[in-house]
Amino acid sequence: MSTPNTSRLLKYFDALREGAEQAMDADSSVFMMGLDIDDHKGIQGSTKGLVEKFGPERVFTTPLSEDAMTGVAIGAAMAGQRPIHVHIRMDFLMLCMNQLVNIAAKSHYMYGGTVQVPLVIRTMIGKSWGQGAQHSQGLHSMFAHVPGMKVVAPSNAYDAKGLTMQAVRDNNPVLIMEHRLLYATEAYVPEEPYTVEFGKARVLREGNDLTIVGVSNMVMEAMRAAELLAEQGIEAEVIDPVTISPLDFDTIEASVNKTGKLLVVDNAWLNCGFSAEIVARVAESENISLKPAVKRMGFAPTTCPTTPSLEDAFYPNPKTIAITAYQLASGKQDWVPADDQCQLAYQTQFKGPF
């Protein structure tokens, strides 16, 4: 965990852009492709200005051919380039699944170490404003399942830049899972280039009463829940794994050993997912002395609906996380945070430092 020596607040989307820009400055083999990355909106600002700076040979849009374009990026990577392939929604990665799983993840191994695929996939999860069934999915577990893939999930602007720069340097396919609702959040972000190490979790808040592991946007929701819990005298230790694969299990293990209680809040469904992976590793661990109490939260086991009345019930939120955590930590069911408190907690913008 490092503390940035900066007083500059930067938004998540600006941090993504700056990370890519500095990576492209440093290495002429880095290029960016993806539908709409060179238009006037620039993927909600995260690619804005790059085509003007680097030109259309290094920053270009693609036909709506996700399958082939993923293969093109892989081939260019094999031949010595370092592509960043951008998708405005993670759901569209289903069209890339064959190339990512059958070629990108396997090539280094299948070709006996003679081939490398230094490919970065940037992809964003949507939420609210009626994003619905096909603009909201958190599919990291599908990709993290496959050996050869790396999956990272920046929950803040500092990590958004540092993980982007590390992903470009990595010689493997790396999927960066971004979240639309984090795009406007700010953190202290150094102006100079830096990387965030893969396989190193962050303890965002220390506590002895229970461990909460959050993923992506759920890190922020867990931090808000922790504020509510603190008012009840419950100190939650909030962990952001930062990278899904490789996973820093040691940090989670040490925390669970201390607290004896674990709540995993994933930005995804629970069935066969990343939350199940963490809980399984806790169950298998020989370093955790007492059997911990365990609970998981995530998307409701339904397709994501568009109407707010249903969508609100689909996602965990600071209130439901706090209630679940309170019951897990205290063994009691005698507290529900007031709605106005939750509202207040929801507005807490976490800015680090990290």
Place this chain on the structure above:
Amino acid sequence: MTEYSSLEARLYASIALVRRAEEVISEIYPSDKIKSPVHLAIGQEYIAAAVIDHLRETDYAAGTYRGHGVYLAKGGDLNSMMAELYGKKTGCAQGRAGSMHLVEASKGVIGMSAVVGTGIPVAVGHALAIKQQRRNDVVVAFMGDGSTEEGCFSESINFAALHKLPILFVVENNRLAIHEPLHKRWAADTLTERIATYGIPARRFLEPDILAIHEHVGKVIDDMRTEAGPAFIECHTHRWYEHVGPCEDYDQGYRSLEEGEQWRAKDVYVTLGQSLDEKEKAQIDQDIEASIQAAVEFAEQSPFPAAEELYNYVYA
């Protein structure tokens, strides 16, 4: 490198090496020493030979799981290939590829895939890298008629044409996808006409005329090196053997022996061989037999990878 007296002799040597290597593989296969499914290209070797004759070492060739010919023609090492089929540590991928994923990056052999069509965009990506790196190399992507039904085939040609990438798409149309004939898969047998609508040169060869293919591809690749953009050829051909495995299978009833005999009478391995000086042909044949025998011995004597090597190369 061996010097040949003529183009015909050079092409014959390329075809004969693949033909004889695959025949020997087919003979060894029932012994279970080869630890990998094999998809033989016997009867189709002349296409890769004609096309790859125009490539330099820094150019790339992308084959398929039926890729022994592309691998060998592009300069892949026969010993490494045979050892790979045997699952040995000395194989081109240290026993992780088998016959279906042959690779030789140092010779421009792009790793091959067993998922039909997936190698096409990967080959286009190599052409994009060539353009970005300001090289005048080219890529040739070989594929079967089945792969042209995959979405990524059309997507790849569109992108390559849009960006004027230096890549030649070669469809080896043996009119079979495993056992399914073309007429059960294609609404119209006008692939070449369809590809021409992308605004790229597209030409069909109905006959196994290796010299005509060679001449045409030579011009196309010369143009490509001076930024003419992609091109396409479709070569009708015939697969003599079963889809996968060491045998012929005309007795299975899904295709006719008559059709096969028409093609086999025009076997380029035989006709081109007959056109050569007898002494030169004999020397070529003798050298090939010796190299294949040496490769088999190399494969048999090489060690298997140790179990603890399982975890090597998961991540770079």
